[in-house]
Structure formats: structure tokens, C-alpha cells
Amino acid sequence: xxxxxxxxxxxxxxxxxxxxxxxxxxxxxxxxxxxxxxxxxxxxxxxxxxxxxxxxxxxxxxxxxxxxxxxxxxxxxxxxxxxxxxxxxxxxxxxxxxxxxxxxxxxxxxxxxxxxxxxxxxxxxxxxxxxxxxxxxxxxxxxxxxxxxxxxxxxxxxxxxxxxxxxxx
Numbered sequence: 001x002x003x004x005x006x007x008x009x010x011x012x013x014x015x016x017x018x019x020x021x022x023x024x025x026x027x028x029x030x031x032x033x034x035x036x037x038x039x040x041x042x043x044x045x046x047x048x049x050x051x052x053x054x055x056x057x058x059x060x061x062x063x064x065x066x067x068x069x070x071x072x073x074x075x076x077x078x079x080x081x082x083x084x085x086x087x088x089x090x091x092x093x094x095x096x097x098x099x100x101x102x103x104x105x106x107x108x109x110x111x112x113x114x115x116x117x118x119x120x121x122x123x124x125x126x127x128x129x130x131x132x133x134x135x136x137x138x139x140x141x142x143x144x145x146x147x148x149x150x151x152x153x154x155x156x157x158x159x160x161x162x163x164x165x166x167x168x169x
Contacts, residue, residue, distance in 0.1 A: 029059065030056075033071060033163060033165070033166070034056075034059075034061050034072045034074075034107070035071050035072075036069060037056060037071070037073070038063070038069070038070035038072070038074070039063060039074050039076070040067070040073050042076050042079075048103075051150060052153055052156065055154075055157055059157070068110065070110060071109065072107055072109055072115060073108050074156075075105060075106055075108065076103060076105045077105060077106065078104035079102075080103075081100070081101045082099070083097055083141070095128065095129060096129060097126070099124065099127070099144050099145065100124045101122070101149075102122050103120070104119065104120045104121070105118070105119055105121075105156065106119065107160070107163070113167065116159065116162075121152060121156070121159075123152060125144045125148060127140050127144060
């Protein structure tokens with residue numbers, strides 16, 4: 001009886017998902033324009049540089065060390081991670097912080113033609129600060145910084161997925 005009910009419920013959910021147009025994302029590919037990409041304005045061994053390189057290579061993109069060898073140049077023109085005070089207690093001590101990550105980038109070809117206009121991305125995470133456990137607060141902030149870096153790489157990739165296969169469209 002229970003098995004029959006589970007089977008019907010599963011079938012109902014599958015039909016419901018299919019009816020609303022849901023489908024798995026599957027493999028996506030980046031534009032052939034990005035086949036050989038040079039990363040400009042990114043420190044190669046920084047978390048962002050390593051994350052971008054690794055992710056682009058997972059899409060089959062060759063990240064070049066020399067701009068002349070590239071079919072596209074991904075230029076990071078602004079990259080800043082800020083810590084802001086969100087709330088202060090009655091004693092005047094900080095209780096809550098926010099980490100705000102702002103990054104701006106664009107993609108051009110080696111001739112300077114814009115493939116993807118300047119994009120500004122902003123991410124923010126909040127966390128509680130307890131002055132009695134400064135070490136754990138530091139670890140929490142370090143973990144949030146790492147998460148923000150990973151999410152920023154993903155945001156960049158989602159923008160790159162929107163590039164057309166050719167320059168004309």
C-alpha cells in the first residue's frame with residue numbers, strides 16, 4: 001500500500017515538474033570566442049585567479065599567459081572586498097559585520113572590440129561578531145571570504161555563458 005502510494009506521488013511530482021517547464025540544466029558551453037582567454041587584472045595565484053582559471057578550464061577554455069595568444073581578454077577592472085559595520089550594541093561595540101564583494105569586468109577581443117560590456121557584480125554576506133570569541137569570528141570571516149570568492153567566480157561564468165557564439169550575434 002505504502003509502496004503504491006509512493007509510486008503515485010513520485011509520478012505526480014514528475015508530471016508536475018515536466019508540466020511547469022522545469023528541466024535539468026545539463027552541460028552548458030561557453031562561446032567559441034572564449035576558446036583562448038587571457039585574464040587581465042587578476043593576480044594568477046590569488047583565490048580569484050585560481051578559481052577563474054580552474055573554472056574556465058573545466059569549460060574547455062585555454063587560459064593563456066600572453067594576451068597575444070588569446071582570442072578573448074577578460075579584464076577585471078575593479079575587485080574589492082570590504083568589511084562594513086552593520087550594528088553596534090548599547091555599549092558601543094560592534095555586534096554585526098557585513099562583507100561586501102564588488103567586482104567589475106568586461107570581455108574584449110585582442111583588437112579591443114567589446115564582446116561583453118562592463119559588468120558590475122556585488123555580493124554581500126552578514127555575520128555576527130562576538131568579542132569574547134575573536135578567533136572563531138576570524139575563522140568565520142575567512143570562511144565567508146572564501147565562499148564569496150567562489151560565488152563571484154560562478155557569477156562571472158553565468159555572465160560568460162550569455163556570450164553569443166560569434167561576434168556578429
